Amino acid sequence: MNAALELRDVHKSFGTTKIINGVSLAIPAGERHAIIGPNGAGKSTLYNLISGRYPLSAGQILLNGEDITGLKPYEINRKGLSRSFQVTNIFHRLSVYENIRCAVLWSLGYRYSFWHRVGGLRDAQRRSVDVMERIGLARRRDTLAGELTYAEQRALEIGITIAGGASVILLDEPTAGMSRTETANAVELIRQVTEGRTLVMVEHDMGVVFNLADRISVLVYGEVIATGTPAAIRSNAAVQEAYLGTLHKEVASA
Amino acid sequence: MEFVLVQTLNGISYGLLLFMLSSGLTLVFSLMGVLNFAHASFYMLGAYFAYQVSVKIGFWPALVIAPLLVAAIGMLVERWGLRTVHKYGHVAELLFTFGLAYLIEEAVHLIWGRLAVEYRVPPELDGPLFHIMGSQYPIYRGFMMLVSVTMLVSIWLALTRTRIGLVIQAALTHPQTVEALGHNVPRVFMLVFGGGAALAGLAGVIGGNAFVTEPGMAAAVGPIIFVIVVVGGMGSLAGAFIASLLIGCVQTFAVSLDWAIGGISIAQAAPVLPYLLMVLLLIFRPKGLMGTREG
């Protein structure tokens, strides 16, 4: 059975600096997988490699068994992978509703049409309203995305990511900068919208990680030093050493 | 044979002039992210100021005074114009410099009229430098090359060997860090913009009398400079250098060739060649010869 997302011996260097040093990972369909690690470990770079933003120096990436190495971001997205961004990356001059609608248009097959009236597209409308309600922004439907609060923008960020119906979702620090309540809401939201899909999540908040993840990978200096269930990771000596106590403190409060 | 030699030398001297212009543009673009549409207008101002000064005082003082005047104008433009527009983004900055180019051209019309002015090569530089197999090579062309090379070498030295040069290089990629270290980055920007303007002005001083000094000169050379910057690769000085020499030689040769293809002589087609080159490059190598920075 094909893994939903598979990385085979992925390497990435910028000039002479090696950022990703032989990462291999196989994530089965439907799993919620978290990637944790200290700052500078290369987590964002890994995401950029998977989503096609940067080219690989070596190795392969497979999506649902298909080789997507070297494909452009929009090609990868069309094959069923969608990602969010650590720094909020939305269409700031469009309304919330329009943001989400832009994210559904391709998946509904409308492509580059200039003969459909977008206001009359019932399926786009329904899907967008549905997503808006799930992310809790239905009341802010006509607000310009640039005018939302930070937490609302993060929610919109997630909304745009899942609206297209991708089967593999990559979330990059979705709860960054959120308060405790906002984080709790975000976790619930993520749990709901990724039901039945494959989720890969980069996170620093250990509470979130242990709450959501089926399995965890630990990335340190561009290498995966451990992969396993939360319990296994918690008791892994190498991981403890890499984090040096941080894990203990976070886990105690989780 | 002598034709090829003379034309190559001409092409190189023209190419060096183009590089003086495109390097100033590239430096300002690399540092501040703003493409100065009015860069060729500073070139024109340099020529006109040099004309005015050389008529009243002499050519040699003009060589110093004119670029300084243009630099002053450049600094004023940066301080009172670009700084205000900066917060609206790169498009607004480009549009500001676009409007500025309009305005400078009209101001030149206003003050010096619509016809070309008699900006002449000074008599001591007028004449043959050497003879090659029966053809002469003018002193002034040699002088142009000398000035270009001297200026460019000094800038390279200034950027890499002096303290202010290092600050500029650092501010190229990390302006906030440089400011946090206590350097007055806005002042650095103002100086760099003024420096770019001075470079363009100097090019105008030496180019204005070799070619023609008239209100249309900015609009004539401006697009060529932009083509050079695109062909060389945005933000790359090496690319601008290669592209300048390439286009300088291509244009110089083309203008003097009378072969015809399909009823159109190459000399007639000369104005189109740089743009054709750009289009071809875009199809096959969109990043330019040595592109580093996207606009």
Next chain:
Amino acid sequence: MRYQPLNLGRWVLWSATALVLLAAPQIFSASFVLTLMTQMGTMIIFALSYNMLLGQGGMLSFGHAVYSGLGAYLSVHALNLVGHGAFPLPLPLLPLVGGLAGLAFGILFGYVTTRRAGTTFALISLGVGEMVFACSLMLPGFFGGEAGISTNRVVGQPFLGISFGPAIQVYYLVAFWCFVCMAAMFALTQTPLGRMANAVRDNPERAEFVGYNTQHVRFLQLALSAFFAGVSGALSCINFEIVSAENVSAIRSGGVLVATFIGGVPFFFGPIVGAVVYIFFVVALSGFTKAWLLYLGLFFLLMVLYAPGGIASIILMQIPVIRARRFGELLLPYALAAAAALVALAGLIGMVEMVYRLSEQGANTVLTVFGLSFDARATPPWIAFAAVLVAGLAALRHAARFVSARWDAIQQSLQSRAA
């Protein structure tokens, strides 16, 4: 900015526009006003097509006249064919020829130019524009050299009895196409492509990550924009009955850029306002003073510095204040600022006109400005105008602060009311 009032409001707006287009010549019946309005109609289409690139797609182009100009050239050749009886095309359909020509060239050049974005795209568009302009002087067969290609619009069979000879008939033809194009371009903003063009403008990277090839979006947007530019070119050909290299020149490209910008790039109706103001500047003002291009350039620069959203943004900013019935509080500050600006302007005009007169070799240096005659070589007028300019600017600074303070106060109280 959203431009979505109730649908009823939209019907009212479009009907009102149609009404204005129909009734205008009846109200302003002087013949020079008629030609002015005809040119405005053509420019509106051109500017709206330009804003499909800039305002909708975030693409700054310095070479848009290529598409309108080539559309004009193909139209003029088609029209001459009609005149020779070789092509039975009724005149009202000529703009379609221009449009299709524009579309064809949009596809041809657009394929190359949209490979890059941002500032690079702007420079490439300039380069392509210069290239076409240089070609236009090189190929006299198609482009007619310096003199251009002239034509006669009263050819072939009259269309429903209308010959399109008289200016009023040309106006109504232009007005018809203007309305059709306005509606079509507005409808395009409401399509998936139109929406994605906006998305690509706002965040090209994100647009890629929702499945769209941004280069393809920009390419299609350019091709469609070139179609409408071609339509405007054809109408220009019908109106002036001549097409020359000037139609593809950098001056034309710069002109539509200026017109669109001063009208207001972020709003759909901005270019409409901008086209009207621009034609007024170019046609009407140029009759009064030789320095009109200087004034236009200055106006453009001031807009870039202080009102980058154009005239449309200034109008729209007043609407919340008007709705809150507090516009009355702004009348005095605005009046004072306007007065100060007029004073400064008077000083500026005086000096500019004097310099122009002096720079003209052998011209009479005695000129009349605002009804006063004086010699430009004498010193007193210089001092007088300079003083007026300085005084006006100083007064303007104070007035601007007054406006600013009043505006901030109103905004604050509006926001605290809304909170």
